Every structure is written in C-alpha cells, then in structure tokens.
Amino acid sequence: MALHPKVIDLVLDRVHDLLAALDHPERRIPPVVHIAGTNGKGSTQAMLRAGLEGAGDRVHAYTSPHLARFHERIRLAGDLIDEAELAALLEDCERANGGKSITFFEITTCAAFLAFARTPADWTLLEVGLGGRLDATNVIDPRLTVITPISMDHEAFLGDTLAAIAGEKAGILKRGVPCVVGPQEDAAREVIEARAARLGAPLLVHGQHWHVTEEAGRLIFQDESGLMDLPLPRLIGAHQVQNAGMAIAALRVLDRAAGAEAAMINAQWPARLQRLRHGPLVDLAGAAELWLDGGHNPAAGAALAEALGRLPDRPLHLVCGMLNTKDASGYMAPLAERATLLHAVSIPGEANTLPASDTCAAAARAGLDASVARSVADAIARITAQVPDARILICGSLYLAGHILRENG
Incomplete structure (x- = not known):
C-alpha cells in the first residue's frame, strides 16, 4: 500500500476514487448518523448506540482514534470487528486502490464502509476523524447529523479562530437533513446556523429547541415533545449530561426515544474519567x-x-x-x-x-x-x-x- 506522505491531508479525491473502485459501498450502508465536534463525539456516539440498541436496533459504529487495538474503531451490528475480517477488508481496499497514494485514515474509512455494506444493520453511526468538511467520512448522505461542542483544537488544520473551526465542522451539514447541535459558544453557533439556513437543514439547538439539566440526581430532558425524567448517565461528569442531551435529542429525531433510559445506563466509553x-x-x-x-x-x-x-x-x-x-x-x-x-x-x-x-x-x-x-x-x-x-x-x-x-x- 502506498501511504500518502502526509499523515493528514484534508481532501476527498482519494476517498471518492477508492469508493468508486469498490462500487460505492457508502451508498449501501444502513441509515447514517454523522457526528462532528471538538469534544464529546465519542461519548455522545456511545450513548446514542446504547439507546438505539436498547430500542432493539442493530447498530454499526465507526470511531477514532482507537485506544488499545485498532479494531476498536469498527463495530458491526454491535460487535467489534474480527481482526481477520478487518485484515481481509483492508486487502480488498488495497487491491482496489491499485497502488495509488492514500492516507491510513482514508483507506481504513473505506474498509469500514465496505464492512458496513456487507453486514445487515438498522443504523450506522459515523464519527468524524478531523474537522468535517474534508474528513474522509464526509462522503455519505446521512439521515441525521450531530455537532457536539466546538472549541480550539487542531488549529494547524482547521483554522485559528472558533468561527473558522466551526465552519469546518459545519461542513457535515446536508441539504434538508436535520442536525442536533450541542452547547456552543456564540461564534460557533452563528456559523452553524448560517450554513444550515443556506442548506435548508433544520436545526435542533441546545438551549433553543431542547434543554437538559441534572436535578435531584436525575437527568431531565425537555423539548417540544415533552419532558423525560431519566437516570444520570453512567459516564461521569456534568459534560456527560450535555452529551446525553445530544444523544436523547438524536433518539427523538430517529423515533427511538424508547431507548433513552438504555442510553443512560448502558453506555460505556473507556478513558473518559x-x-x-x-x-x-x-x-x-x-x-x-x-x-x-x-x-x-x-x-x-x-x-x-x-x-x-x-x-x-x-x-x-x-x-x-x-x-x-x-x-x-x-x-x-x-x-x-x-x-x-x-x-x-x-x-x-x-x-x-x-x-x-x-x-x-x-x-x-x-x-x-x-x-x-x-x-x-x-x-x-x-x-x-x-x-x-x-x-x-x-x-x-x-x-x-x-x-x-x-x-x-
């Protein structure tokens, strides 16, 4: 495999070329929830996955980076991908790529799409690797997008202001596709709202369309559909209450609110306190x-x-x-x-x-x-x-x- 000389090179041409050579597996995967943001992406995805599974659905998930072992990045219908299966998928992708230059993240993202297309499930949860607009995952037509809190990080690749970084994250918004927006500073929220307005993408914004608080040892979520009184998240910290709110808001959009309690009590996400x-x-x-x-x-x-x-x-x-x-x-x-x-x-x-x-x-x-x-x-x-x-x-x-x-x- 001819790895691209840069570890990170934010363009989508190589991904589009390889996916075309693979007969576009990204078009055959189950409905996608695409998650971008600076902090809370993994925890929000973990709670959303627990909620969907609690509602009886089978869920694919893609996340990065891995912690202990690479195969943690890909879950097929709830289970971590088998390492032999992952190796075979990467070989398929390498063959299809024909020796052309490609980054490590790009080829592994294509391998994940191939796995998701070959294994039946009800949903696909995709976590952005870096940024959003030019991230290798941003080649799909999602059912829902989620933007978690945005802050300063990866400035060398995404820009040196909060507005610039928010512009890259908001690149996952798609025309007419709803987006759950977590707590944001004004500069980031304004960028997201402006892009959503141009695309006609309905927003469900924290503090406007939904609210989440901790009260008397319980999590209280409220939106226009009503109030939910739930256990606190298994994951520790006030920031996890906010992440839980984003997961519940997403479950509401997907008509899977029945899984909200499971989202709180079953989610696991290593190395978060x-x-x-x-x-x-x-x-x-x-x-x-x-x-x-x-x-x-x-x-x-x-x-x-x-x-x-x-x-x-x-x-x-x-x-x-x-x-x-x-x-x-x-x-x-x-x-x-x-x-x-x-x-x-x-x-x-x-x-x-x-x-x-x-x-x-x-x-x-x-x-x-x-x-x-x-x-x-x-x-x-x-x-x-x-x-x-x-x-x-x-x-x-x-x-x-x-x-x-x-x-x-």
Whole structure:
C-alpha cells in the first residue's frame, strides 16, 4: 500500500476514487448518523448506540482514534470487528486502490464502509476523524447529523479562530437533513446556523429547541415533545449530561426515544474519567484510587476539573503526558486548583510526544507544582510512597490512555 506522505491531508479525491473502485459501498450502508465536534463525539456516539440498541436496533459504529487495538474503531451490528475480517477488508481496499497514494485514515474509512455494506444493520453511526468538511467520512448522505461542542483544537488544520473551526465542522451539514447541535459558544453557533439556513437543514439547538439539566440526581430532558425524567448517565461528569442531551435529542429525531433510559445506563466509553480497578498498575497503587482520562484540550481540561470536583475529597495527583501539538498549559490550567502535584511523563512509543521536561514546564506556567517521572509506574510508586490514599489521574492524551489500557490489561 502506498501511504500518502502526509499523515493528514484534508481532501476527498482519494476517498471518492477508492469508493468508486469498490462500487460505492457508502451508498449501501444502513441509515447514517454523522457526528462532528471538538469534544464529546465519542461519548455522545456511545450513548446514542446504547439507546438505539436498547430500542432493539442493530447498530454499526465507526470511531477514532482507537485506544488499545485498532479494531476498536469498527463495530458491526454491535460487535467489534474480527481482526481477520478487518485484515481481509483492508486487502480488498488495497487491491482496489491499485497502488495509488492514500492516507491510513482514508483507506481504513473505506474498509469500514465496505464492512458496513456487507453486514445487515438498522443504523450506522459515523464519527468524524478531523474537522468535517474534508474528513474522509464526509462522503455519505446521512439521515441525521450531530455537532457536539466546538472549541480550539487542531488549529494547524482547521483554522485559528472558533468561527473558522466551526465552519469546518459545519461542513457535515446536508441539504434538508436535520442536525442536533450541542452547547456552543456564540461564534460557533452563528456559523452553524448560517450554513444550515443556506442548506435548508433544520436545526435542533441546545438551549433553543431542547434543554437538559441534572436535578435531584436525575437527568431531565425537555423539548417540544415533552419532558423525560431519566437516570444520570453512567459516564461521569456534568459534560456527560450535555452529551446525553445530544444523544436523547438524536433518539427523538430517529423515533427511538424508547431507548433513552438504555442510553443512560448502558453506555460505556473507556478513558473518559474511567476508574481502573484491575491490573498491575492498580496493584502498584495499593490503597490509592487510579483513574484514566484521554482529554487533551482546554475545554476537556475544564470539563475534567468540574467532574473531579464532584468526587469525594482525596489528594489529587496527576500523571500527565501530552502530544507536542496540543495546548498543554491551556489544558492544565483548569486542573491547577484541583491537583496537589503533576508528574510529567513522555508517552511511550509516540514520536510526537511532548518531552516530560516540557510538560513539566507547561504545568508550571499553568500554576501547577510539577516534577518529571521516568514512567507512569515510577510516578505511581513515588506518589503512593508519600500519599498512600491519593487519587491518581493518568491524563493528557488518548495515546497515553491507550498505552495504559494495553499495558494494564
């Protein structure tokens, strides 16, 4: 396979060419819900999938990046794709591509479409990889689109203003196709509304057409169809209440509101403030709590800080590794008031890791006391030697989270 020299190259020509060579599997997949946004895409998709399955439907799902193993990206009618089947699909795509240049994400997206076209299901949930307008997934005719909260991230590819980034995300809107819009800053919402008006795409906007709140330990969702009183999401944090609202609004549009309770109680999404309870790192932590989160931008840091503030009080120590493309200080700043100390690590096996010393310097700029650790295990050992009952949060990158999930079993 001739991989394109750029890991990311946002054009759709190569995808269109390969899909044509494959006889357009993207036209034969079950009805699509297409999800873009900066934060909350994966959690919203997980809750929407749980809700559709709770309503009795079979659901394909495509997400990225993977955490521990690549085949996590593709679910066929609810089950993770078999690795041998995935390998065969990629070989089919490579043959059809005829040695032409293509990116890794483009060919794997085409393989997912091929899998979805060959396996019966009721729905297909597609998560955008990067941006929206020129993302490899943006070659379908969806039944519904969803735009989760937009914030600053991937500026080198999407633009250096919120409005520019929102313009790229809003590129998934299609003529006449409804879109559920999550909580947005004014600059982002105005861009989405303007594009929707040009396309005649009906919007269901948070705060206008639907509302979601937490009241007395319950989730209250309300739209023009009425009020729903549901359990709080299984996923932790106030931001997950917002994500749940987007999933419920989508279920309403799809006439699958019967699955709303299942969306709350059955959804699982690793590395989103996930408590680790088994494995060698948990054994090393002893009486300390060990948590994992893959958030990596300032909005994610703020959501994480809010969620941590709701947990029972314990001394909080961060073990943090980040990519060199991220706003490290911006991510850490909201966490400074919660954490006792940050232990900076480099992400093992990741070429684009921010060196631990640079992560430590970014933490200091964010107002956090910090030190460099040789590894996550080294950091945990040092923390528990001094604070046996600490709450330890491994954070800063989905790539670090994936490494932990692989190494910790």
